[in-house]
Amino acid sequence: MQNVNSAFEYCDQLVKDFERVIEHPIVSKSSVYYTGIDLGTAYIVLAVLDENYQPVAGAYRFANVVKDGMVVDYIGAIRIVKELKQELEERLDTELLYAAAALPPGTMALDSGVIKHVVQGAGFEITNLLDEPTAANAVLKIKDGAIVDIGGGTTGITILKDGEVIYVADEPTGGTHFSLVIAGAYKMSFDEAENYKQNPKNHRELTPVVGPVIEKVSSILNRHLRDYQVETIYLVGGTCCLEGIETIIARQTGIPTYKPQNPMFVTPLGIALNCTQEIL
Numbered sequence: 001m002q003n004v005n006s007a008f009e010y011c012d013q014l015v016k017d018f019e020r021v022i023e024h025p026i027v028s029k030s031s032v033y034y035t036g037i038d039l040g041t042a043y044i045v046l047a048v049l050d051e052n053y054q055p056v057a058g059a060y061r062f063a064n065v066v067k068d069g070m071v072v073d074y075i076g077a078i079r080i081v082k083e084l085k086q087e088l089e090e091r092l093d094t095e096l097l098y099a100a101a102a103l104p105p106g107t108m109a110l111d112s113g114v115i116k117h118v119v120q121g122a123g124f125e126i127t128n129l130l131d132e133p134t135a136a137n138a139v140l141k142i143k144d145g146a147i148v149d150i151g152g153g154t155t156g157i158t159i160l161k162d163g164e165v166i167y168v169a170d171e172p173t174g175g176t177h178f179s180l181v182i183a184g185a186y187k188m189s190f191d192e193a194e195n196y197k198q199n200p201k202n203h204r205e206l207t208p209v210v211g212p213v214i215e216k217v218s219s220i221l222n223r224h225l226r227d228y229q230v231e232t233i234y235l236v237g238g239t240c241c242l243e244g245i246e247t248i249i250a251r252q253t254g255i256p257t258y259k260p261q262n263p264m265f266v267t268p269l270g271i272a273l274n275c276t277q278e279i280l
Contacts, residue, residue: 002115007047008140008260008261009059009256009262010139011136011139011141011143011266012142012260012262014055014139014269015139015260015261015262015265015266015269016239016261017054017055018047018103018265019262019265020055020060020200020270021055021056021057021058022043022057022058022059022060023204024039025056025057025091025092026050026055026056026057027056027091027092027093028050028056028200030050030051030052030056030094031051032050032051032093032097032098032277033048033049033050033051033056033094033097033098034045034048034049034050034053034098034099034100034272034273034274034275034276035048035049035088035096035099035100035124035272035275036048036049036099036100036101036102036135036269036270036271036273036274036275037081037099037100037101037130037268037271038101038132038267038268038271039065039066039071039077039081039101039115039118040063040066040151040152040153040236041066041067041151041152041153041154041174041175041176042062042151042152042175042176042194043058043060043061043062043063043152043238043264044060044061044063044065044077044080044081044086045058045059045060045264045265045268046058046059046060046081046088046172046268047268047269047271047272048088048092048096048272049166049269049272049273049275051270053273055186055269056092056135057088057091057092058088058265058268059084059087059088060084060217061080061083061084062194063080064075064076065077065080066152066153067153067176070114071114071115071118074114074117074118077118078118078121078122080229081118081119081121081122081124081255082121082122082123085122085123085124088279096124097124098123098124098125098127098275098276098277099119099124099125099126099127099275100126100127100128100129100130100271100272100274100275100276101115101116101118101119101128101129101271102129102130102131102132102134102135102267102270102271103115103128103129103130103131103132104131104132104151104154104156104170105131105133105134105156105157105158105167105168105169105170106131106170109230111203112129113127114234114280116129118189123280126279126280127275127276127277127278127279127280128271128274128275128276128278128280129195129280130160130242130271130274131156131168132149132151132156132237133147133148133149133153133156133157133158133168133267134158134165134168134238134270135235135267135270135271135273135274136149136266136267136270137160137270138269138270138273139266139267139269139270139273140234140236140260140266140270142160142234143160143162143163144160144161144162144163144231145159145230145231145232145233145234146158146159146160146221146225146228146230146232146233146234146255147160147236148221148233148234148235148236148237148238148249149151149236149267150174150175150217150235150236150237150238150239150240150245151174151175151237151238151239152174152175152238152239153172153174153175153176153199154170154171154172154173154174154218155170155171155174155220155221156169156170156237157169157220157225158167159168159225159228159230166228167224167228169224171220173213173216173217173220174237174239175197175237175239177213177216177237178197178210178239178242179193179194179197180193181209181210181212181213182196182197182206182209182210185209197242198241200241200243203242203243203244204243204244206242207243207244207248208240208245210242211248214245214248214249214252215248215252217249218248218249218252218253220244221233221249221252221253221255222252222253225253225255225267230255231255231256232256232257232258233249233253233254233255233256233257233258234258234259235249235257235258235259235263236259236260236263236266236267237263237264237266237267238263239262240259240263240264241262241263241264245259246258246259270274
């Protein structure tokens with residue numbers, strides 16, 4: 001186990017601080033603000049850090065502008081990011097200039113231009129564009145192991161050895177598939193299933209329902225990790241909020257699997273930590 005406790009101690013504290021400023025922004029004078037934009041399949045999240053890279057504000061909104069890690073509603077994505085930007089600017093009484101964004105691993109050549117234009121179209125100057133699990137590691141600080149980002153549409157995998165990325169992959173299985181299974185099992189609409197899934201009180205009941213999808217995620221991991229000596233899996237992404245998902249994946253892969261207290265905000269905070277004032 002590679003620094004699980006120490007890594008998660010920093011991670012969990014940063015996420016707690018971020019959750020606090022979502023409700024109560026810190027309005028203080030900072031020479032610059034850095035924004036991380038996470039365009040997820042289920043949620044768009046904006047995380048704002050001050051000049052010392054400490055959380056000062058944040059906002060998120062349910063959205064259907066991304067499918068399987070790719071932007072499918074360009075205008076809708078710009079509109080939501082612009083609205084969240086304006087909301088945060090009003091709460092902080094300042095203008096947010098600089099932003100970084102991220103993509104699922106392996107999709108940089110396909111979608112990086114679109115993501116860049118979304119960020120610019122919302123009024124930001126884009127300073128960095130990186131893959132999601134690498135962004136997450138700015139918060140996790142893992143040296144060895146696999147960071148697995150299970151988002152709404154895709155499962156992204158990054159394998160690290162001695163702090164260096166040696167392998168990345170991304171496959172279209174994620175929280176959307178969980179919600180589709182729940183909708184079918186309970187005869188709900190997709191949106192109702194999403195809401196039902198997000199309530200922690202329902203997680204124990206839902207575990208056997210979405211078990212086959214978790215097993216599929218595990219089989220994806222087994223296929224990508226089998227040629228590497230991975231001793232630990234670290235889970236991030238909103239889908240990993242499901243109670244007990246780490247236990248099932250550990251059982252299916254035979255690899256110890258861990259997650260921070262709130263995996264949803266790890267990646268957007270990591271994106272913000274990679275934001276600078278150097279324009280792309």
